[in-house]
Amino acid sequence: MSLRKLSLEDLMQDKSLLPEQFQSFLDMATMESYEEFLNRLNADVDAAIADLESNRHLLQNDSEDRLSVNIISYLKAKGYNAYHDVQHGGHVDIYVDFKKFKWLGEAKIHKSYDYLMQGFDQLCTRYAEGADLNSHGGLIIYIKISKAADVVFEWKKRLESGSLDELTTTECKSKPNAFVSCHKHSTSGTFYTVRHIPVLLHFKPEDR
Amino acid sequence: MSLSLNDKVKNLLELIADDWGESSPQYSACSDIIDYISSNNYEQVAHMTLGSISKVISIEIEMKLLLECLQYLSGSRIKVLKVSFELIDDEDNCFALSSSDVKEATKTGKLAHPEFGCLIPEPSKHIFPVYSPRLESVN
Incomplete structure (x- = not known):
């Protein structure tokens, strides 16, 4: 590697660096707002999940905790302060902070829709206080059965038929099958946004 | 009671070993950087470029890995470096x-x-x- 001063242009032209890696470096180095934090974190969580999905054949017997630790390890390597099972009104599955910004994630292996609702309620009513720089969280749904899109569709329908205060749902622009809900948080009285993120872990090859 | 410099470095290296594994190139590069800044006066290390940092790393690494290590060391978890x-x-x-x-x-x-x-x-x-x-x- 050359020892001369290296500009941003030099980094962009470096063949060992993918554009996404350069962008990640730049985003983390220049992050100033909660919105920028969320955009970066969502991309990093999605990349960690893509790693899990590509190794799903090895993860069939892994527990929720074991799967979540993989995501946390990925985020730590990116420079986030990320913890598993940390005390935050209870033992939250995924705790992430960077600078003054915070995000909490609850992770569930899909067993039933009541179990997913339990995770959503834990996130929204136990762990998250819904404050300004903690107004977004995530429900990570590990789906080991087939047809994940059907699971997400049904989960969204059940969430919408509940009694959440001023609930709205929208498609997630950055990840197919994921969706975003927003409702009035009971503690803060302000809106709390949850990104519902399916992780496709079904593995049943039929080639032999 | 505040920690001595040696204890701070030891704690940092333990965290980095937990995150990357002691035999990883990331651990090797990060520990070289920490060793360099902890064994020099602040004035000597107050303005480090990518080139000057790469010079203190004892293993051959690509830019991808150097940037990965610097992003990690500048993050909220380790807080060793400040980038500007x-x-x-x-x-x-x-x-x-x-x-x-x-x-x-x-x-x-x-x-x-x-x-x-x-x-x-x-x-x-x-x-x-x-x-x-x-x-x-x-x-």
Whole structure:
């Protein structure tokens, strides 16, 4: 590697660096707002999940905790302060902070829709206080059965038929099958946004 | 009771070993960087470029890995380094840039010269990341 001063242009032209890696470096180095934090974190969580999905054949017997630790390890390597099972009104599955910004994630292996609702309620009513720089969280749904899109569709329908205060749902622009809900948080009285993120872990090859 | 420098370094290296594994190139590079900044006066390490940092790393690494390590060491978990950006113009004058300036320049390709106000062509060629130690972590 050359020892001369290296500009941003030099980094962009470096063949060992993918554009996404350069962008990640730049985003983390220049992050100033909660919105920028969320955009970066969502991309990093999605990349960690893509790693899990590509190794799903090895993860069939892994527990929720074991799967979540993989995501946390990925985020730590990116420079986030990320913890598993940390005390935050209870033992939250995924705790992430960077600078003054915070995000909490609850992770569930899909067993039933009541179990997913339990995770959503834990996130929204136990762990998250819904404050300004903690107004977004995530429900990570590990789906080991087939047809994940059907699971997400049904989960969204059940969430919408509940009694959440001023609930709205929208498609997630950055990840197919994921969706975003927003409702009035009971503690803060302000809106709390949850990104519902399916992780496709079904593995049943039929080639032999 | 505040920790000694040796204890702070030891704690940092334990965290890094937990995160990357002691036999990883990331651990090796990060420990070389920490060793360098903890064994020099602040003034000597207050303005490190990518080139000067790569010089203290004892193993051969690509830019991808160097940037990965620097992003990790500058993050909220380890907090060893602080990254900032500076503009060096054609006359070799140096100006500190804000995060907003850097984002705007990389997004739009436009950056006004901090002193003269004129637009700088191809600003990414004139913007350089620089690193300084975070005093509370290692000094």
